[in-house]
Amino acid sequence: MLREISIRDFAIIEQVNITFDNGFHVLTGETGAGKSILFDALSLVTGGRGSTDFIRHHAKKAMVEALFELREGHPARTVLSELGLEAEDDHLLIRREISISGKSTCRINGQMVTLAMLKQVGTHLVEIHGQHEHQKLLQVEEHIKWLDAFGGSRLKRRLQAYRRIYQEYRDIVKQLERIDADEKEVSRRIDMLTFQRDEIAAARLETGEDEMLEQEHGRLAHAERLMQNAADSYEALYGENRGAESINRAVRDLEEIVPYDESLSGVLELIQSAYYQVEEAARQLGRYRDGLEFDPTRLAQVEERLRLVDDLKRKYGETVDEILAYGRSVEEELEKLEHRDERKAELEEKRDQLITQLTEQAEELRTLRRTAAAELERLVELQLSDLNMKGTRFSVAFHPAGTLDFTPHGIDQVEFLISPNPGEPLRPLVKIASGGELSRIMLAMQSIFSKVEGAADTLIFDEVDTGVSGRAAQAIAEKIARLARNCQVLCVTHLPQVACMADVHFQIFKETVGESTRTRVKLLTEAGRTMELARMLGGVEVTDTTKNHALEMLRLAEQTKKAI
Structure with missing residues (x-):
């Protein structure tokens, strides 16, 4: 608290x-x-x-x-x-x-x-x-929520089970509604999807193809520069009096003096390793240089392929993988649309099964609600009797919504009825309750619901x-x-x-x-309460009479609270 x-x-x-x-x-x-x-x-x-x-x-x-x-x-x-x-x-x-x-x-x-x-x-x-x-209390749609809250954990569990089936039922109803949409719209949709499927299929895209094409385009578009730089690098490493030959000379010089000073053996090993690495790098550069060629025909083919891929990207995705994924989703939707009659029959069969289950669950809900309603009626009337509304009749009316008119709450429509005076018929609470009666009905309800679990x-x-x-x-x-x-x-x-x-x-x-x-x-304090009550009794001016009245009210209140 x-x-x-x-x-x-x-x-x-x-x-x-x-x-x-x-x-x-x-x-x-x-x-x-x-x-x-x-x-x-x-x-x-x-x-x-x-x-x-x-x-x-x-x-x-x-x-x-x-x-x-x-x-x-x-x-x-x-x-x-x-x-x-x-x-x-x-x-x-x-x-x-x-x-x-x-x-x-x-x-x-x-x-x-x-x-x-x-x-x-x-x-x-x-x-x-x-x-x-x-x-x-004046909103009829809220009445069933009050009743369900009063119904306790058993009714709550049953309502949860019903709603799980109801959600599945609503999903299937929506699918059927989409299938039953305007046939012209469906035909237009099939035509569009067919075009998209064929356009993507005709491209014969492969996963990651756009990245490979970009790399190949880079090599082809800059082939001359690649060849020149590769040749220059090879010459720098393997040309006469260049990198590899100079390192090899250093190796030979050190080999002659290491026998006289073993401390240079480590340096020799490092230079020998560097020589082998430079030699291997030169061989690879040579093979790369010899394999390069400028192919304007292939460059044109790659550029045309890239333009096709870019055009598809603008329509269907930012990458080839996304385009292919979109194509698969198109295939799936086309499959459903082209076989919608079979799909519709399957959904209708499933819907009918769910209707049977929902009806059973809703009937069980109604039984639990009627039991809860009878107890709620009894308790509300007892509470209202305590609130100077003795003889008031309170009733929970059930108005069937129809066997197939399922709602998130079941097939019931619940409304609170009241007869404030003996001999009068029960009438909707929303139409006849006065402000003072509503205050007492709300307090009666809260007195009951304060004991409800949770x-x-x-x-x-x-x-x-x-x-x-x-x-x-x-x-x-x-x-x-x-x-x-x-x-x-x-x-x-x-x-x-x-x-x-x-x-x-x-x-x-x-x-x-x-x-x-x-x-x-x-x-x-007690004195402060006396003055405040006197003000509430008499208005702005507090008199001995209102103070005495306030003291008497406090004394009687203490006696009443002890009795409670």
Whole structure:
């Protein structure tokens, strides 16, 4: 869970350092003080979208650093291991910076990682719920994802097996669609490929031929100079009174005196070796010189061949090897196009086999989903009853998408239905739920999903109590407090009924120094909580009546939390 967060030059936050405990934390303050900005920063450090708009005015970069404590078996540990990272002493330090140039850097325990890697880890660290998440409840296509997440590991494994077959099925469908494309286009394609195949085949290219031709062209084009220089070199080595003869004379002179001074024997051996090497070099130069001839006919043939190769390179590849590889790919495509009827029959047979497998997998998925749906319905109704929505009916409806209408999720279309009042029929959640009802339904769902395997240890609620008051607000407060017994909860709220139930209370406020405005965070004492609750109850002016009311709320909240 989250232990510390440090924020610098982020939006209107100049510098803030906050330490978190276990349990239920609330953040309160005047509208516009920057409460939600803290959660924006936390979203950023766990892989959320970055923007230079986050950088404080006149600053060069924004920085957010968060320290998490990972329990044994935490799902983030598995992800870290897969990425080649580790938690140090059960702690994870994440740092994210955004520079004014737009560059974003991410580090986990000091090691640079990509944003994609950070997202993989961050998904398992915190879950942030706000008005955006409320909107997900209003998106019917999201409902099946909620149900599948609730279905647990067995449903997850079945869905993975289905998707492997589904991907193969989609690949074959795409191949069939290409085969069934406009016959005129296919004919044009065959004509073009046939021309390319024949042009490459007619050239009779050989692997590495272009390099050999370049070398031969170099010899033929400079034959006269090669012959002249080779002859001059040969003469220098083997001509009269030249290299070899001079060295040989030195050998003879030393041979006469070595018997009188053995120390010269080493020098003699070196010169003898040099003589043999020069002699051999001269012989090779002689053979090379004698083998050279100027052949203008062959030069013309090589130049013509090079022009042909260059023309093919412009069309099919940068080297002869690439041209030949392209030619093979053309042959393969032509083979498929010219025998597309046989290929089509094979693909159709494979498609039909996959449809049978997909249907079986999809039916098993539906069975598992219906079982999960029945349990989800029961639990949501229990949770809603706790949230002052007693008598509300919640249902997961299955609308078949059709036997052959396969989707990445199967053949089911799932939609959440609700009847807020006894006697009313079930109707789509997206059409009848009010803002306050959505807040409570979301909290009910989260209370259930917090116990699902792989859920994050830190839950964040950004004004999820919007649109509620009175008994409903009290019910939400008690539900969040109960939820906080099993995980860490951070909540931005404007409701004193919610704030009084917190274990830890932070006040967020703006401070203006000169022409600069910045957000500050203060951990409230009991006296500070009383004043803040009184402000929330009575507005700007705090009276003895509102203070006494705040004290009474805190006293009753403590009793309620002990009962929980």
